[in-house]
């Protein structure tokens with residue numbers, strides 16, 4: 001930070017020119033910094049769309065278009081040995097789980113089209129081929145935990161129940177029985193080989209706070225999309241309502 | 256009449272001053288995100304010497320409970336940070352400016368002499384072209400750190416699609432910690448950078464705005 005060497009281009013100027021050049025550069029510089037600050041303030045004044053400032057929501061949606069175009073359905077999430085799985089699994093939120101649930105009366109309602117709904121018991125689902133999955137569960141808050149789950153891949157489930165037309169739609173929507181928690185998931189992620197309709201954790205039926213009797217496990221998404229206690233499943237070409245996307249979060253929330 | 260010497264190309268000034276507000280907002284939105292799982296500390300877990308960060312810090316600056324807002328800003332500004340950084344690197348390579356920026360064989364030895372000079376232990380600083388040895392090391396390091404932030408950031412942003420990067424970082428949790436440590440590194444760099452800029456004085460600082468530095472008559476004599 002001392003005098004530059006004479007190898008740089010030199011110029012002799014009058015004092016007046018020097019003052020003018022300096023003044024001009026600093027005026028421009030201050031306008032630039034003020035402009036940056038004003039832009040930040042302007043974005044913060046914009047109306048919100050789904051809890052997020054509109055220009056930022058637009059960027060999130062653009063990111064979603066880019067990263068869903070890059071999504072590689074064949075790329076699998078790393079799986080771990082069962083021994084690596086945590087025994088005390090973290091619980092983060094009870095939205096949609098506050099009512100009691102009864103295994104006898106619980107049904108998975110699969111809306112094939114309006115007025116045409118399948119009602120399945122947990123045993124109907126347990127009859128399908130079971131897959132164990134030990135993976136690094138990632139929460140949008142920033143923590144992760146290797147956990148052990150089992151259930152039927154959603155893809156297998158949809159094939160078994162001949163939901164072929166539905167699997168060509170853009171989104172799957174899921175809701176808890178009380179409809180107080182709900183997520184929307186793009187079809188490529190829903191049909192990923194490691195996306196499970198899950199009924200077991202650490203080799204035992206799901207505990208109530210982990211979504212007994214049936215929850216979603218979708219390793220290509222953040223935890224906010226792994227809806228606990230599924231009541232209703234439906235299909236749509238429009239984005240289904242999403243609990244956290246209404247509260248300012250990214251809709252895609254994908255990995 | 257005054258003699259001026261053209262020190263910083265216009266492009267470098269643009270990149271530098273765009274980076275400043277963008278990086279500041281990246282760090283700010285990063286803290287909004289980090290708050291949600293604010294676990295890093297120095298020292299043993301039961302009795303840490305320092306916690307990143309004490310709850311009072313978040314409360315005082317109203318940066319608690321703003322995770323979504325933080326992520327939304329972070330994932331918008333990351334594009335500006337990345338594009339501006341890549342253009343800067345490209346410019347530095349193709350304009351030949353890298354010659355003043357990259358440390359050379361002598362730099363690591365000279366950086367000590369610069370440090371001793373700055374600490375007033377040694378009377379004379381080693382000769383330099385544009386940037387001294389310590390600056391070369393610091394500026395090159397900060398560029399490498401920028402790349403590091405992008406890579407560790409990608410590793411935690413898309414750990415499945417970029418699983419190779421995540422694995423190279425040592426896993427998801429490690430990548431998050433590295434991303435955080437790099438940010439602490441920027442803050443340290445920033446303080447030293449500012450102190451040095453202030454110490455070196457107005458003529459040097461204004462050159463980062465105007466592009467040129469005025470040569471004092473005495474300096475002109477020695478360079479002839």
Ligand code: HEM
Nearest residue numbers: 001002267271275278356394397441445448452459460463
């Ligand atoms: C108020 C904030 C800042 C001020 C006043 C400032 C000032 C300066 C000045 C005066 C120089 C030229 C040094 C010389 O000619 O000896 C410089 C160069 C540089 N600064 Fe900053 N700076 C600021 C923020 C930052 C930040 C946040 C970063 C990055 C983390 C940064 C990175 C650099 C780099 C890499 C260079 C070398 C640029 C090149 O020639 O290619 N600066 N800065």
